[in-house]
Amino acid sequence: MNANISRLAESVSRVIVGKQDTIVKLIAALLCEGHVLLEDVPGVGKTQLITALSRSIGGKFNRIQLTPDIMPSDIAGFTMLDSAKGEFVYRDGAVMCNFLLADEINRASPKVQSALLEAMEERQISLDGVTHKLPRPFLVMATQNPVETYGTFHLPEAQMDRFFMKLSMGYPTVQEEIMILGRTERYNPIANISEPVMNVNDVAAMQEEVKRIMVTDDVKAYIVNLVASTRQDRNVVLGISPRGSIALFKASRAFAYIYDRQYVTPDDVKHVAVSVLAHRIILSPQGKTAFGTGEAYIENLLRTCQVPAMIR
Numbered sequence: 001m002n003a004n005i006s007r008l009a010e011s012v013s014r015v016i017v018g019k020q021d022t023i024v025k026l027i028a029a030l031l032c033e034g035h036v037l038l039e040d041v042p043g044v045g046k047t048q049l050i051t052a053l054s055r056s057i058g059g060k061f062n063r064i065q066l067t068p069d070i071m072p073s074d075i076a077g078f079t080m081l082d083s084a085k086g087e088f089v090y091r092d093g094a095v096m097c098n099f100l101l102a103d104e105i106n107r108a109s110p111k112v113q114s115a116l117l118e119a120m121e122e123r124q125i126s127l128d129g130v131t132h133k134l135p136r137p138f139l140v141m142a143t144q145n146p147v148e149t150y151g152t153f154h155l156p157e158a159q160m161d162r163f164f165m166k167l168s169m170g171y172p173t174v175q176e177e178i179m180i181l182g183r184t185e186r187y188n189p190i191a192n193i194s195e196p197v198m199n200v201n202d203v204a205a206m207q208e209e210v211k212r213i214m215v216t217d218d219v220k221a222y223i224v225n226l227v228a229s230t231r232q233d234r235n236v237v238l239g240i241s242p243r244g245s246i247a248l249f250k251a252s253r254a255f256a257y258i259y260d261r262q263y264v265t266p267d268d269v270k271h272v273a274v275s276v277l278a279h280r281i282i283l284s285p286q287g288k289t290a291f292g293t294g295e296a297y298i299e300n301l302l303r304t305c306q307v308p309a310m311i312r
Contacts, residue, residue: 002260006204007167007197008056015052017183018176022169025140025275026053028254030203031210034142034164034247035120037105037279042145050101051142051190058196059098059137066108066268068153072115077132078146090132095119098135098200105142110305111224116140117159137203140181157238157282164247165272166279206257213253214263218308223248223264226273226305234288235297244280251276266307274298 001009005027012023026049029036039047047063054061064074077093094100095116102108102116119125120140125132143162144155160166172180183189223245231239251272256264278294291297 009058039162054099062097240283
């Protein structure tokens, strides 16, 4: 594993017990300047995960609990009259940070969801004719509860498609939970991160390095074949758009970079495909009967799609 990534993952692991795969994929999303939707039940460490990442990098962290009465101005900020200066000034909203935890995004109204997703896509805020750039790096980790639906607003497929990855931490094992109890016995585990292991400039530099990872034409064709297969399948109502293939391409490069390689292999594509693609499709009734979930469908696709041979 890349030395810088190893230090970052190790720092986050001082707070988060286990879940190494989730930590690495979250870092991959950060390297690709993508955003993450974390679908999980309450209490499994979602807030601590993004807090640990921001503490490890030294970036500014904001958290907003989304409820039906949240306004778009809470997300984007607002302009107000400064009576002392006699002019309008901008007051920061929640998105003016490096790391934003948008808790229970599906509880916010569609108008607020749109304001957040616009900031995620454009990486800027425009108010009263003035554009305010968001800091770099900028990572949004939005969460939603997969079980509770009362009082929620379903995220439309067009908005789901804008999330780079969809992750799930899941419950810890028995041994992991015993370790969690030991860590929380005397103090908050976040205190285990006493100082950052890198800064935001280091992250920006790594983001540029990821763009130099080589991808052969055969691997590009493999990515496109995977995506195109979802558009001609009776098991799928809505196939994956080119945005999905671009996301898979970027995530594969990030994964190769994380494991200190200068080129992408089909295994890199396979490792991130479910997290990048599963939330972008809608299964037909036939597909739901056959596979149950989008994740199971993509896993089956990976087993059946021809894999290119890598020649060095």
